[in-house]
Amino acid sequence: xxxxxxxxxxxxxxxxxxxxxxxxxxxxxxxxxxxxxxxxxxxxxxxxxxxxxxxxxxxxxxxxxxxxxxxxxxxxxxxxxxxxxxxxxxxxxxxxxxxxxxxxxxxxxxxxxxxxxxxxxxxxxxxxxxxxxxxxxxxxxxxxxxxxxxxxxxxxxxxxxxxxxxxxxxxxxxxxxxxxxxxxxxxxxxxxxxxxxxxxxxxxxxxxxxxxxxxxxxxxxxxxxxxxxxxxxxxxxxxxxxx
Ligand SMILES: C[S@@+](CC[C@H](N)C(=O)[O-])C[C@H]1O[C@@H](n2cnc3c(N)ncnc32)[C@H](O)[C@@H]1O
Numbered sequence: 001x002x003x004x005x006x007x008x009x010x011x012x013x014x015x016x017x018x019x020x021x022x023x024x025x026x027x028x029x030x031x032x033x034x035x036x037x038x039x040x041x042x043x044x045x046x047x048x049x050x051x052x053x054x055x056x057x058x059x060x061x062x063x064x065x066x067x068x069x070x071x072x073x074x075x076x077x078x079x080x081x082x083x084x085x086x087x088x089x090x091x092x093x094x095x096x097x098x099x100x101x102x103x104x105x106x107x108x109x110x111x112x113x114x115x116x117x118x119x120x121x122x123x124x125x126x127x128x129x130x131x132x133x134x135x136x137x138x139x140x141x142x143x144x145x146x147x148x149x150x151x152x153x154x155x156x157x158x159x160x161x162x163x164x165x166x167x168x169x170x171x172x173x174x175x176x177x178x179x180x181x182x183x184x185x186x187x188x189x190x191x192x193x194x195x196x197x198x199x200x201x202x203x204x205x206x207x208x209x210x211x212x213x214x215x216x217x218x219x220x221x222x223x224x225x226x227x228x229x230x231x232x233x234x235x236x237x238x239x240x241x242x243x
Pocket of ligand 1: 007052066093108
């Protein structure tokens with residue numbers, strides 16, 4: 001298995017540290033999603049450690065999940081309320097659940113964790129299959145920034161302390177719209193590699209995937225606060241509706 005065909009890799013490398021401080025506050029996403037859930041049920045693809053799902057469930061929404069990594073789900077199960085969220089272990093491109101759901105959502109750029117164009121299309125087709133009529137599919141993702149990959153590579157410092165240094169290296173394939181990233185940590189124990197890959201999409205390309213699956217773009221914002229989306233927006237929150 002390689003970084004391009006191992007959906008469980010992320011959790012094996014990151015589950016232990018995923019909930020360390022640094023990830024976004026889920027509150028604005030939870031407000032936004034609770035408003036669309038209509039009581040539920042709601043489905044989070046790639047539910048992870050429940051960063052968004054648990055506070056959404058606390059708001060009274062019946063939340064379920066799909067997740068490739070048992071390690072990430074184990075972290076959720078250890079949190080208050082984490083036992084009450086049903087999770088299907090599997091690939092989010094297959095959406096291995098029956099539905100129907102009033103709301104499905106895939107946040108924090110995680111659509112791009114599907115590194116193959118066909119699997120991204122499968123994901124939309126399968127979400128459309130499990131959405132209730134008029135149900136919503138919400139995507140949160142970054143807008144690719146061409147200055148990030150104008151030389152097909154990028155090196156960034158991530159953290160330096162007295163005991164360690166961490167850098168991130170990206171190698172882009174612009175034709176395939178993919179990158180491989182290594183997060184490299186040097187410390188007294190040696191060199192630690194945490195590989196990761198993504199296939200990034202521009203918002204219009206995501207709209208095409210949705211269209212092909214029978215979903216239409218209903219709303220698009222720059223963030224969870226419903227700030228207007230524009231040419232300079234670095235990210236988007238897009239709401240697709242089944243026809
Ligand atoms: C950045 S985390 C996001 C977790 C959670 N949605 C959140 O917002 O905190 C990405 C998650 O996607 C999961 N994942 C990656 N590829 C997957 C796949 N093909 N199917 C299901 N889950 C996948 C990883 O295991 C990880 O839990």
